[in-house]
Each structure stands twice: as structure tokens, then as C-alpha cells.
Amino acid sequence: MTRSEHHRPEIVVGLVATPPDYPARVVARLATELADRLAERVDADVRWTVREGWGEVAPRRTGGVEALLDDLARRRTDDRWDVAICLTDLPLHTERVPLVAQTSVRRRVAVVCLPALGLRQLRAVRAVVPDLVSRLLTNAPDVRIPPAGWSPAELAIRVAAIRRVVDTGDGDAGELRYVASRLAGRVRLVAGMVRANRPGRALLGLSKLLVGAFGTAAFALTTNTIWQMGDALGALRLAAIMVLGLAALVAWLIVAHDLWEKPDNETSPELARLFNLGTTLTLTLATAMSYLVLFAGTVLAAALLIDTSVLEQTLQRPVHIVDYLNLAWIISSLATVGGAIGSGLEDEKTVRAAAYGYHPEPGGWRDERDG
Known part of the structure; x- marks a missing residue:
């Protein structure tokens, strides 16, 4: 039987998103259910209060995870939280392997x-955060809740991303790093970066590019020379043209909008490489999705506008659906290059949102510190 509400101790858990962009979305969803999960997983005889907060829009890149822990500790003290958990989309490393999480009991x-x-980040966060809160409180120790009753290694079993638990060597219990494997962990990290960067947002941000590409495709459909080219080129050459067109478009977007991250005093070469990889993959996925939309629209337009008899007269042979697909294929590939002109008309902030290291001022999120 649980204690009465009046006598139940209260523990305040702060969730901080830095930068307040994609991490804030995860925090908002986690905050609505974290108190119940803590009651279920840690201690039902505690009144769990969860607070949301923003971290820096441009978090410090120098100092790595220790800098984040220091900033978070100051926020915890200022807001009088018992413990604080920071969710970040910065790709963190320790000893050249991806860092999944790190606890500091000394700083709580x-x-x-x-x-x-x-x-599957939200699912993993739901498993990780309650255990981290429990570890921070029981290793402190905090007399308000009983000992955790589980070893840190159990978290590695519960969360697929975690492969090892490493003591930081600071001499304090609970100063632990949860790390991923060197190879599979890096693949998972890059995939997670693309997930956090939201290729769908990049696709919506390139609407003028898609409009420009459709305009180019519509003009090309009226040119019978393009019909003959589509018939003469084999699948291998059409595929090569498509890949070159998409690669040229991605390169143009990066160069024209200055999306390439350069190493400097604040950004290490390793971090710059990861940022550029995340940006390139995000743009690649976004342009590939726009290409599919363009291809489907071009096939439909070709079927409506080009009569079979007219196409047969130009090609001097019977035509089939494959001929229309090949025609749409070459036109879509050429139109992606024309679409690059349209990308130059996009709002700079809209395009720069695809850069992994770029974080705009947040909109629609409220820090509880602000009332």
C-alpha cells in the first residue's frame, strides 16, 4: 500500500532538450508519461514531478559530454531539480566509439x-531515462527511494544500442559511460543523425525546387528528341544519368547554400565529418523522395499528353508501358538539374534547416522556466 499523498516525498526530474529542435519533440512526448514510468519502474511511493526545459540553441561543441554535464548541472541547481537528464542530438564520442549516455552522480x-x-529513439529513451534517474538517486544516495536493485550492465541488455558500460575512473560511484560498438554503433549513430535531421522537413523545404523540376519536365515532354533519347539509352545508362543528376543536385544545394561544416576551434574534424555526413545523407534522401514524386508526375503527364500513335510514329515501332516509363525516367533525371535553379529561390533558412549543425531559433516550444 502506498503512503498518503500528503506524506509522499516529492522528487523533481528535469528534462532538458539541447538544442531545442528535434530533442524538444522527444522531451515533450517523454514528459507526458515519465512520471508514471518512474512510479512503475523506480518507486510508487514517491510523487514524481517532471519539468521540461530548453538547453542552448547552439550547444557547446568543445568539451564534449563533460561540457554538457557541467551546463546541465548549473541548470539543475538554478531550478532546484533533484536530478536532470539532457537529451541532445549532438553525436557524442568517447575513446573513438559512440557514446549513448553518461551519468554523473556527483552532479546528479x-x-x-x-x-x-x-x-527507434523514443522507444529507447523510454527504457533508458527511468533507469538513469534511478541510478542517479540511489547512488547519491537518496534516502527517499530504495536502492536500485539492478546493475548498470542490465541497462545494456534492455537497450539494443548499448554494448558496454565503462567506469569513468573519477572515483565516484555511478560515474558511468554507456557506449556502443565501434562499427555497428557508428552505423546506428549515422542513421540516428539522419532520423533527427528529419529528411521529410528538408523535402517540404525544397518545394520550389520540385516546382522548377516539374516545369522542366513539362517542357521536355514536348520534345520528340527526348523521346528518341529515352528509347536509345539502355537501363544502365539511364540509371547512371539519374545518379549523376541527383548527385549534382545534392552538391549544388550544399555549395549554393553553404551547408558544408568546416573544422575550427569549436568544431573538431571528427565532429565536422559527422555533421557533413548527416547533412549529405539527409539531402540525398530528400532529393530521392522528390525524384520519386517527380517521376510519378511525369509518368502521369506523359500518359495523358502523348498519344500512343504519336509516340509510335516517332519511334517507328509499337510502344508499351515500358517506353513511357523510360521516357519519364530520362526526363526526371534531366529535370532534377533544372530544379537546382529553383532551389536558388528557396528561403535561405528553409534550405539551411537540412544542415545538421544548423539549429534555428525554436518555435512552438515553451521552457517551463519562462512560466
């Missing part, structure tokens, strides 16, 4: 690297 804070959790 922990950091979780969302990209290191892979694609």
Missing part, C-alpha cells in the same frame, strides 16, 4: 545522445 545529471540510439 545524465546526458543521452539521441542519434546513438538509432532509428
Whole structure:
């Protein structure tokens, strides 16, 4: 039987999103259910209060996870939280392997690297955060809740992304790093970065590019020289043209909108490489999705506008659906290059949102500190 509400001790858990962009979305969803999960997993005789907060829009890149832990500890003290958990989309490393999470009992804070959790980040966070809170409180020790009753290694079993638990060597119990494997962990990290960067947002941000590509495709449909080219080129050459067109478009977007991250005093070469990889993959997925939309629209337009008899007269042979698909294929590939002109008309902030290291001022999120 639980104690009465009046006598139940209260523990305040702060959730901080840094930067307040994609991590804030995860925090918002987690905050609605974390108190119930803590009651179920940690202690039902405690009144769990969960607070949401923003971290820096441009979090410090120097100092790695220790800098984040220091900033988080100051926030915890200022807001009088019992413990604080930071969710970040910065790709963190330790000893050249991806860092999934790190706890600091001395500071009563922990950091979780969302990209290191892979694609199913919310599900993994639901498993990780209650255990981290329990570890921070019971290792302190905090007399308000009983000992955790589980070893840190059990978290590695519960969360697929975690492969090892490493003592930081600071001499304090609970100063632990949860790390991923070197190879599979890096693949998971990159996939998680693309997930956090939201290719769908990049696709919506390139609407003028798609409109420009459709305009180019519509003009090309009226040119019988393109019909003959589509008939003469084999599948291998059409595929090569498609790949070259998409690669040229991605390169143009990166160069024209200055999306390439350069190493400097604040950004290490390793971090810059990861940011550029995340940006390139995000744009690749976004342009590939726009290409599929363009291809489907071109097939439909070709079927409506080009009569079979007219196409047969030009090609001097019977035509089939494959001929229309090949025609749409070459036109879509050429139109992607024309669409690059349309991308130059996009709002700069809209296009820059595809850059992994770029974080705009947040909109629609409210820090509880602000009332």
C-alpha cells in the first residue's frame, strides 16, 4: 500500500532538450508519461514531478559530454531539480566509439545522445531515462527511494544500442559511460543523425525546387528528341544519368547554400565529418523522395499528353508501358538539374534547416522556466 499523498516525498526530474529542435519533440512526448514510468519502474511511493526545459540553441561543441554535464548541472541547481537528464542530438564520442549516455552522480545529471540510439529513439529513451534517474538517486544516495536493485550492465541488455558500460575512473560511484560498438554503433549513430535531421522537413523545404523540376519536365515532354533519347539509352545508362543528376543536385544545394561544416576551434574534424555526413545523407534522401514524386508526375503527364500513335510514329515501332516509363525516367533525371535553379529561390533558412549543425531559433516550444 502506498503512503498518503500528503506524506509522499516529492522528487523533481528535469528534462532538458539541447538544442531545442528535434530533442524538444522527444522531451515533450517523454514528459507526458515519465512520471508514471518512474512510479512503475523506480518507486510508487514517491510523487514524481517532471519539468521540461530548453538547453542552448547552439550547444557547446568543445568539451564534449563533460561540457554538457557541467551546463546541465548549473541548470539543475538554478531550478532546484533533484536530478536532470539532457537529451541532445549532438553525436557524442568517447575513446573513438559512440557514446549513448553518461551519468554523473556527483552532479546528479545524465546526458543521452539521441542519434546513438538509432532509428527507434523514443522507444529507447523510454527504457533508458527511468533507469538513469534511478541510478542517479540511489547512488547519491537518496534516502527517499530504495536502492536500485539492478546493475548498470542490465541497462545494456534492455537497450539494443548499448554494448558496454565503462567506469569513468573519477572515483565516484555511478560515474558511468554507456557506449556502443565501434562499427555497428557508428552505423546506428549515422542513421540516428539522419532520423533527427528529419529528411521529410528538408523535402517540404525544397518545394520550389520540385516546382522548377516539374516545369522542366513539362517542357521536355514536348520534345520528340527526348523521346528518341529515352528509347536509345539502355537501363544502365539511364540509371547512371539519374545518379549523376541527383548527385549534382545534392552538391549544388550544399555549395549554393553553404551547408558544408568546416573544422575550427569549436568544431573538431571528427565532429565536422559527422555533421557533413548527416547533412549529405539527409539531402540525398530528400532529393530521392522528390525524384520519386517527380517521376510519378511525369509518368502521369506523359500518359495523358502523348498519344500512343504519336509516340509510335516517332519511334517507328509499337510502344508499351515500358517506353513511357523510360521516357519519364530520362526526363526526371534531366529535370532534377533544372530544379537546382529553383532551389536558388528557396528561403535561405528553409534550405539551411537540412544542415545538421544548423539549429534555428525554436518555435512552438515553451521552457517551463519562462512560466
